[in-house]
Amino acid sequence: MLGDYEVALSNYRLISTEYKIDKAWKRYAGVQMQSKISAFFKSTTSDSSSVSADNDDDLSIWEKQQHHIINTYTRRPPNPNAVIPSVVKNKKRSYAQFHLDFGQSDFLLRACSTCGINFTPGDPDDEKSHNHFHKSYTQGIQFRGWTKENVIPLPTLEAGRIILVSEIDLTSHRRIVEQVVSMMEIELGCGWILHDLFKVYLFVSLHRVVGCLVAEPIEKAFKVVSGSPDSVKKREVRTRSTTLRFGNVIFQREVEKKVASLSDSERMEGAIFCDSKPTTAACGIRAIWVAPSNRRKGIASKLLDAVRKSFCKDLELERSQLAFSQPTSAGKALATSYTGTGSFLAY
Amino acid sequence: MMNASERNATTKLRRVGKKLLKKSSVHKLLPLLQKLESLLSSLEQEPTEPIQESLVPSKKALISDKLLRHTDEDVKLSVLSCITEITRITAPDAPYDDEQMKEIFKLIAASFEKLSHISGHEKALDILDNVDKVKLCMVMLDLECNDLAIEMFKHFLRFIRSNHPRNAIHSMESIMTLILQESDDISPDLLRPLLDSVWNENKALSPMSWILGEKVIRNCAVKLKPYLMKAVESSGRALNEYADIVTDICQNKSESVNVIFQMVLNF
Numbered sequence: 358m359l360g361d362y363e364v365a366l367s368n369y370r371l372i373s374t375e376y377k378i379d380k381a382w383k384r385y386a387g388v389q390m391q392s393k394i395s396a397f398f399k400s401t402t403s404d405s406s407s408v409s410a411d412n413d414d415d416l417s418i419w420e421k422q423q424h425h426i427i428n429t430y431t432r433r434p435p436n437p438n439a440v441i442p443s444v445v446k447n448k449k450r451s452y453a454q455f456h457l458d459f460g461q462s463d464f465l466l467r468a469c470s471t472c473g474i475n476f477t478p479g480d481p482d483d484e485k486s487h488n489h490f491h492k493s494y495t496q497g498i499q500f501r502g503w504t505k506e507n508v509i510p511l512p513t514l515e516a517g518r519i520i521l522v523s524e525i526d527l528t529s530h531r532r533i534v535e536q537v538v539s540m541m542e543i544e545l546g547c548g549w550i551l552h553d554l555f556k557v558y559l560f561v562s563l564h565r566v567v568g569c570l571v572a573e574p575i576e577k578a579f580k581v582v583s584g585s586p587d588s589v590k591k592r593e594v595r596t597r598s599t600t601l602r603f604g605n606v607i608f609q610r611e612v613e614k615k616v617a618s619l620s621d622s623e624r625m626e627g628a629i630f631c632d633s634k635p636t637t638a639a640c641g642i643r644a645i646w647v648a649p650s651n652r653r654k655g656i657a658s659k660l661l662d663a664v665r666k667s668f669c670k671d672l673e674l675e676r677s678q679l680a681f682s683q684p685t686s687a688g689k690a691l692a693t694s695y696t697g698t699g700s701f702l703a704y
Numbered sequence: 705m706m707n708a709s710e711r712n713a714t715t716k717l718r719r720v721g722k723k724l725l726k727k728s729s730v731h732k733l734l735p736l737l738q739k740l741e742s743l744l745s746s747l748e749q750e751p752t753e754p755i756q757e758s759l760v761p762s763k764k765a766l767i768s769d770k771l772l773r774h775t776d777e778d779v780k781l782s783v784l785s786c787i788t789e790i791t792r793i794t795a796p797d798a799p800y801d802d803e804q805m806k807e808i809f810k811l812i813a814a815s816f817e818k819l820s821h822i823s824g825h826e827k828a829l830d831i832l833d834n835v836d837k838v839k840l841c842m843v844m845l846d847l848e849c850n851d852l853a854i855e856m857f858k859h860f861l862r863f864i865r866s867n868h869p870r871n872a873i874h875s876m877e878s879i880m881t882l883i884l885q886e887s888d889d890i891s892p893d894l895l896r897p898l899l900d901s902v903w904n905e906n907k908a909l910s911p912m913s914w915i916l917g918e919k920v921i922r923n924c925a926v927k928l929k930p931y932l933m934k935a936v937e938s939s940g941r942a943l944n945e946y947a948d949i950v951t952d953i954c955q956n957k958s959e960s961v962n963v964i965f966q967m968v969l970n971f
Contacts, residue, residue, distance in 0.1 A: 364952070367922040374885060374923065378839070428749045428795040429839040432886055433846050 365391075382426070471495060471649070473543060494543070497565035497648040498536050509558070509663040517562030519663040523555075533559070537569045541646040545685075555643065556668065558660050567651040570660040571643040572668055578638035578680035578702040579631035631703055638680045640668045641704050645688070661695055680704045714758035717743055721761025725768075730776045737782035741830075744789035751793060763790060767804055772811070781818065781827040784811050788834035795838040802847055809844050813852040813859070819872075820863035829872050836875035841883050850891060853883050857897040864912045873912075877919050884924040895928070895935040902947040918947050925953050 369391050376385035466475045469487060472494040476487035493499065507521040522530050534557050560568030642664065647656045665674040680702035681692045692701045720740045727733050740762055747755065765771060771783045787808055790799050798805055812835060818828035835841065844852060860876040880898075884890060900906065901917030921928060933954045936943055943951055 364925070367925045370923045371885075371926060374881060378882075378886075427837060429837075430796050430798070430842040431839075432842050 378429075378431070494540060495648060495650045497562075497567040497651065498533070498540060500533060500559075500561055500564060500566045502561070502564075503530060509667050511659060511662055511666070517560060517567070519660065520559045520561060521663070521667060522557040522559065533566070534569075537566050538571075540648075541569060541644060545644055545646060556664075558663050560647075560656050560660055562651070565648075568645075568647040568656040568660055570645045570657075570664060572664050573641050573643050575638050575641035575680060575704050577635040578641070578704040579633075579635055580700050581631050581703055582700060636702060638702055638704065639678065640664065640674055641680045641682060643682050645691070657691055658695060677701070710752065710755065713743065713747065714754050717755070717758040718761060721758070721763075721765055724762065724765035724771070728770065730779055733771075733774075733776075733779050734782060737779065737786060741782065741786050741789060744786060744793065747793050749793055749795060759790065759793070762786070763799060766790070767800060772807070778827075780811065781815060781831075784808070784815050785827045785830045785834075788812070788831050788840070791840055792834050792838050795840075798843055805843055806847055806849060809847070809849050809852050812840075813855040816856055816859040817863070819859060819865075819868070829869065832872055832875045832879075836878045839882060841879055842886060845883065845886055845888075850887075850894070853887075854891075854893050854897065856880075856883075857894060861897050861901040861913045861917055862910075864910075864916055866912050873916065877916060877923070880916075880920045881923040884920070885927055890928065890931045892931070892935050892938055895931060896939065899935055899939055899946065899950070902950060903941065904945055904947065907947075914947070918949055921947075921953070922949050925949070929953055 369388050373385055373388040376382075376388055467478050468475050469491060472487075472491045474487055474490050477483040503520075506518075507523075509519045509521055511519065522534055537557075537559065556572045558570040558572065559566050560570075642661070645657055645660060647654075661676075661679065665676065665679065668674060676696050677698075679692075679696070681688060682704060693699050695701075717740075720736060720743065723736055724733075724740070727736060744762075751759070766783055766787050771779070774780050774783065787799075793799075800808065812831060815828050815831050818825045819832075841853070857880060860880060864873065864876060884894075887894070898917050898921060901910070901913045902921060907914045921932075932950060936946065936950065936954065943954060
């Protein structure tokens with residue numbers, strides 16, 4: 358418009374540089390075109406041959422450069438307060454999880470119905486702690502073994518082993534015992550299982566303590582009496598009723614142990630009655646416990662076998678010679694099953 | 705997954721990088737550096753994770769004192785050429801920390817002295833091309849290496865030759881234009897080499913230098929206007945002893961420059 362193409366060309370080159378830096382490619386292309394127009398008109402005011410050569414060079418360089426877009430470096434934004442920051446940007450971010458309380462019933466704490474512990478769902482640390490405890494409770498405490506183990510040999514034991522821990526053993530052994538007992542106390546109650554004179558039998562399988570029995574020396578016990586006649590009668594009735602005969606064909610109905618146990622539990626409601634006259638006894642079963650996921654596998658029976666074999670020196674006790682502390686319903690069922698009679702000893 | 709050429713590149717890069725850390729004699733280093741530069745120049749920008757990992761041995765080797773401060777000039781130039789290739793690959797993030805980048809810029813500015821040599825300036829031309837291509841001088845300005853910018857200007861304007869390739873001359877122009885445009889302040893020391901180049905007496909002595917200086921000043925006319933008159937006065941020469949573009953910027957064309965500038969901005 359003003360006819361000053363030299364200054365126009367200068368400004369177009371200035372603008373094209375800025376557009377290129379900002380990567381505004383459409384504007385850059387437009388300015389490049391205007392730059393060529395200005396150069397074209399400028400050539401008429403001076404020697405055309407040399408300027409034309411320059412233009413051709415510029416054009417070829419321009420075409421070469423615009424073939425593809427290249428990543429380039431840019432200036433950092435000025436920050437007067439900070440020292441020169443590192444060129445390499447820190448890509449890592451930290452995120453915090455927020456949540457809204459709408460009155461959910463299990464918002465903060467949830468009680469696990471299996472192991473009884475309270476934990477916060479969604480909290481990674483709490484979830485981790487709960488998982489660890491839940492596994493220790495249901496499958497048994499992790500146990501890698503000791504260099505010195507008092508293993509009770511049982512010919513009938515196919516897998517695992519039974520270790521005897523007595524009061525004279527090392528404190529490191531007691532630590533495992535205390536862990537197992539604290540696990541037992543969840544179901545059996547607190548504070549009464551361990552005392553000075555005891556022998557602890559640990560059933561170890563797959564590097565876990567899956568069962569535990571605490572035995573103690575006693576001097577007398579009492580025979581359970583109230584269940585005997587009813588038990589005998591019930592057995593006769595059950596025997597008769599499980600057989601159905603049609604000529605030569607006989608149908609035999611099998612009675613599950615669990616059903617029998619439940620029946621006994623319902624009938625007796627956990628209370629037992631004993632003779633008033635004491636009987637001489639030597640070994641008392643103070644407590645017995647098996648990890649929930651390992652129950653009904655004969656582990657408790659194996660523990661009782663180990664006790665009979667090793668409690669008294671050079672003497673193997675008979676089943677009827679074992680006495681049981683105040684049993685739970687399940688304990689009564691075990692004692693009845695193991696001794697083969699409802700008239701087992703209690704103390 | 706990785707394609708065959710990518711796997712091939714990563715394997716070669718890792719092998720060359722490990723060898724560089726062990727070799728020390730010149731006649732073994734130069735072929736290795738040549739091979740590394742060839743591999744690097746074939747890589748695209750924004751490389752994939754495996755290629756980035758395979759670059760790590762080479763990056764460490766090149767920045768080590770053993771290579772960066774090697775006494776042999778050819779080895780130094782080759783190392784610097786490989787480093788500028790790496791800056792091209794990693795753009796817009798610098799591959800090294802600030803202190804290391806400052807050291808590299810010193811060597812880059814010194815390498816442009818090789819442009820004055822009749823032969824053997826091919827590596828310096830490669831470095832020049834990479835520095836221009838990815839606008840590496842932006843990092844130099846961030847690190848406040850103003851003396852290095854002055855040194856570059858001196859080398860370019862003093863050593864430019866008619867036998868330099870056309871794209872090298874264009875790179876020099878681009879680098880100087882970029883430094884002037886992007887500088888927060890333009891010091892008189894930076895303008896002195898430019899004014900010396902467009903001194904009328906220099907038009908006969910060094911016509912290529914005169915043309916280059918004139919182009920750069922024309923490219924940065926608006927930016928230079930506040931500083932140019934002071935630089936002319938401190939130079940001790942009269943205004944009319946310089947190229948017409950200097951006179952135009954300082955005096956007569958201020959109004960038309962502003963008018964055209966506004967027109968361009970509205971474009």
